């Protein structure tokens with residue numbers, strides 16, 4: 001079944017009824033990195049909130065949007081939500097690890113390496129957003145977003161925390 005025109009997104013091949021599936025899938029993949037970020041920061045002086053890094057992410061996505069002919073301000077707004085959602089997961093995990101120290105991570109990923117991974121997903125997500133610009137402005141955007149969210153939820157076996165965060169990531173995807 002031919003789906004949306006997102007040949008550049010690696011996961012666009014997934015069978016889906018929703019053209020927004022790649023967008024929601026990449027948002028979920030970006031949220032999955034929050035587990036690694038949290039593990040990298042746990043027990044260190046690095047705070048969950050890093051405004052300088054956020055600025056860097058937002059400036060990068062705006063520049064990429066411009067190159068793709070997408071609206072930089074719209075992409076910035078969408079990524080403010082991706083970042084807030086990422087922090088929902090990080091805070092949730094810190095709380096869990098504080099309450100249950102036996103569940104805390106025993107290995108510490110390198111934050112620099114994790115951020116390179118985030119950069120790749122971020123870039124693929126900007127591309128998917130540019131590819132679906134038309135879809136995101138129609139009256140069926142909401143239903144298509146809801147359908148893709150249900151599908152990604154089941155495909156990725158999201159737990160309650162990541163489900164809550166995914167919903168935090170999506171309010172700015174549809175234009176109206």
Ligand SMILES: O=C(O)C(=O)C[C@]1(C(=O)O)C=C[C@@H](O)C=C1
Nearest residue numbers: 037048049050051053054083086
């Ligand atoms: O890179 C980090 O330190 C992260 O926590 C990830 C991230 C993001 O989503 O890009 C989220 C929160 C921080 O304030 C900065 C960036």
